[in-house]
Amino acid sequence: MLSLVIRRLLTGLVTLWLVSVLIFAGTEILPGDVASAILGQERTPEALQAIRKNLALDQPPTTRYVRWLTQFVRGDLGKSLVSGTDIAPEIRNRLANTAFLAGVAACISIPLSISLGLLSVIRRSGFIDKVINAVALMTISAPEFLVAYVLIVVFSVRFRLFPSLALISDATGFWDRLYIVTLPVGTIVLAVLAYVMRLTRAAIIGVLSSPYIEMAILKGVSWPRVVLRHALPNALAPIINVVALNLAYLIAGVVVVEVVFVYPGIGQLMVDSVSKRDVPVVQACGLIFASAYVGLNMIADLLGVISNPRLRHPR
Amino acid sequence: MKLGRISVLSRRAPFTAMAGLVIVSLNALAAILGPDLAPYGEAYPAGEVWGTPSLEFWLGLDNLGRDMLSRLLFGARTTISIALAITLLSFALGAALGFSSALIGRWVDTALSRLVDALMAVPTIISALVVLSVLGTSMPVLIGTIAVLDSTRVFRLCRAVGLNIATMEYVEVAKLRGERLWWIVRREILPNALPPLVAEFGLRFSFAILFVSSLSFLGLGIQPPTADWGGMVRDNAQAINFGGLAPLLPAMAITQLTIGINLLVDGFLSAQNPDRARAR
Numbered sequence: 001m002l003s004l005v006i007r008r009l010l011t012g013l014v015t016l017w018l019v020s021v022l023i024f025a026g027t028e029i030l031p032g033d034v035a036s037a038i039l040g041q042e043r044t045p046e047a048l049q050a051i052r053k054n055l056a057l058d059q060p061p062t063t064r065y066v067r068w069l070t071q072f073v074r075g076d077l078g079k080s081l082v083s084g085t086d087i088a089p090e091i092r093n094r095l096a097n098t099a100f101l102a103g104v105a106a107c108i109s110i111p112l113s114i115s116l117g118l119l120s121v122i123r124r125s126g127f128i129d130k131v132i133n134a135v136a137l138m139t140i141s142a143p144e145f146l147v148a149y150v151l152i153v154v155f156s157v158r159f160r161l162f163p164s165l166a167l168i169s170d171a172t173g174f175w176d177r178l179y180i181v182t183l184p185v186g187t188i189v190l191a192v193l194a195y196v197m198r199l200t201r202a203a204i205i206g207v208l209s210s211p212y213i214e215m216a217i218l219k220g221v222s223w224p225r226v227v228l229r230h231a232l233p234n235a236l237a238p239i240i241n242v243v244a245l246n247l248a249y250l251i252a253g254v255v256v257v258e259v260v261f262v263y264p265g266i267g268q269l270m271v272d273s274v275s276k277r278d279v280p281v282v283q284a285c286g287l288i289f290a291s292a293y294v295g296l297n298m299i300a301d302l303l304g305v306i307s308n309p310r311l312r313h314p315r
Numbered sequence: 316m317k318l319g320r321i322s323v324l325s326r327r328a329p330f331t332a333m334a335g336l337v338i339v340s341l342n343a344l345a346a347i348l349g350p351d352l353a354p355y356g357e358a359y360p361a362g363e364v365w366g367t368p369s370l371e372f373w374l375g376l377d378n379l380g381r382d383m384l385s386r387l388l389f390g391a392r393t394t395i396s397i398a399l400a401i402t403l404l405s406f407a408l409g410a411a412l413g414f415s416s417a418l419i420g421r422w423v424d425t426a427l428s429r430l431v432d433a434l435m436a437v438p439t440i441i442s443a444l445v446v447l448s449v450l451g452t453s454m455p456v457l458i459g460t461i462a463v464l465d466s467t468r469v470f471r472l473c474r475a476v477g478l479n480i481a482t483m484e485y486v487e488v489a490k491l492r493g494e495r496l497w498w499i500v501r502r503e504i505l506p507n508a509l510p511p512l513v514a515e516f517g518l519r520f521s522f523a524i525l526f527v528s529s530l531s532f533l534g535l536g537i538q539p540p541t542a543d544w545g546g547m548v549r550d551n552a553q554a555i556n557f558g559g560l561a562p563l564l565p566a567m568a569i570t571q572l573t574i575g576i577n578l579l580v581d582g583f584l585s586a587q588n589p590d591r592a593r594a595r
Binding site: 016019023026027137141143146149150152153248249252256260270275277282283285286289297 | 429432433434436437438439440441442444445446447448449451521525528529532533534535545548552555556558560562563566567569570573574577578
């Protein structure tokens with residue numbers, strides 16, 4: 001098993017490296033470089049030269065890539081093109097905010113969606129099942145901002161229970177933060193919930209068609225016990241996969257949600273920087289999002305291996 | 316697909332699939348005839364800002380006092396045509412590369428597959444943001460970027476389907492007969508790969524609608540004053556704080572269309588594969 005784990009870790013690292021090359025190359029190879037992005041319309045050849053020199057853009061791409069990556073790993077994310085200040089402190093701050101939002105959303109959505117998925121299998125083809133399917137279709141089809149605005153209209157405008165803007169600062173305490181992010185978290189949970197539920201249900205139903213389940217039913221084991229004791233452990237690997245997929249989905253979904261609620265997270269920073277064409281900030285944010293995504297997928301694979309005795313003790 | 320087959324499918328189709336078909340057709344009509352049906356111009360300030368619905372303005376007015384219904388109709392054409400262009404392009408690209416990868420194999424397959432793996436290792440929206448920060452937002456850039464990112468999924472499907480069919484005896488026979496690659500793809504593989512590809516087309520189309528709308532909503536997609544559903548949500552977002560419902564209308568327009576597409580695809584898949592329909 002150890003070799004399997006090590007191999008998986010190595011693949012993850014190689015993927016990350018490839019991604020960093022892609023992100024760097026994406027901002028390099030594409031026509032229109034950083035210097036012209038800064039100057040915009042009023043660029044003269046002399047000004048372009050000066051800025052290229054200033055940003056070391058006149059050096060070969062490989063040199064710049066190596067320096068960019070080594071500095072990134074050391075925690076130096078470079079300087080913003082717009083404000084000229086170091087990016088790292090701002091990103092660290094916003095990363096913490098985003099991690100808080102995503103963490104709270106994950107803590108609620110994962111246990112909730114898996115238990116609802118289980119419930120729908122236990123009460124198979126009943127009323128709950130139908131409701132879950134309909135809700136799943138709705139939330140898969142609706143863009144995040146629709147869910148967000150509906151929540152705002154109901155809970156913020158109509159009943160005045162929660163704030164419609166999730167403005168927080170360093171001084172905001174933990175419980176206040178929790179209160180303030182209620183609606184953003186609600187939006188993410190709703191977006192992820194039905195999807196995980198449906199996939200959990202599919203994974204367990206897949207296992208339920210195996211012969212040993214039929215055996216359990218024939219020997220008179222009660223239906224909830226069949227589902228929870230016989231089917232669930234064998235469906236764990238696919239369920240873990242589903243959870244990781246959704247955490248990854250959550251990473252992307254967080255961008256829109258942060259913009260809707262003006263939450264000072266890394267997604268909002270990235271969107272702002274794209275419209276200002278602040279390429280170093282976009283690169284840094286992109287690499288952070290990508291690392292989180294690759295890392296989550298890797299952890300999911302490892303958990304999948306650990307949860308499966310056949311992989312844990314290979315013959 | 317022959318006409319007779321379509322009528323058989325539609326007779327077997329459940330209520331939800333018919334509902335999906337109706338929704339999608341109505342949207343197609345709106346996209347084609349929308350600008351002619353619209354009572355006011357796309358950018359014409361017809362009344363007061365965020366005016367409430369009235370006989371004159373059925374769905375009220377937007378943030379610049381433009382008629383909401385008219386802009387929704389204009390937006391239908393923009394959003395749907397751009398999403399369609401993206402889907403067609405990503406299918407052309409993904410299918411061409413995917414089938415060649417499956418048939419040629421060797422280093423072509425390895426190189427393309429690794430590239431796609433790396434592209435798929437980053438969430439699509441993040442890659443799109445990185446590219447847009449360099450190229451800026453214009454219609455061709457938007458369509459090209461999303462199509463390339465989206466084609467990775469089409470590539471995987473086509474490669475899998477292609478590999479599956481390439482080992483079939485009739486493909487082997489055609490190869491032995493000395494047919495060329497393109498002929499084999501067109502006459503032997505495509506007809507057999509069609510059902511999963513059609514379903515995937517629907518799903519990718521609904522994804523493209525959501526994706527373009529999200530980018531427009533973030534202010535990085537289609538630029539004003541062109542009406543598109545995602546951008547309209549952004550334009551009218553402030554109305555929420557004054558108790559208005561203006562941003563909900565374009566958001567619901569997006570949702571009804573994607574729901575319609577999903578219902579249609581579901582119906583299509585069940586009609587293709589009755590086992591699946593019964594299992595559900």
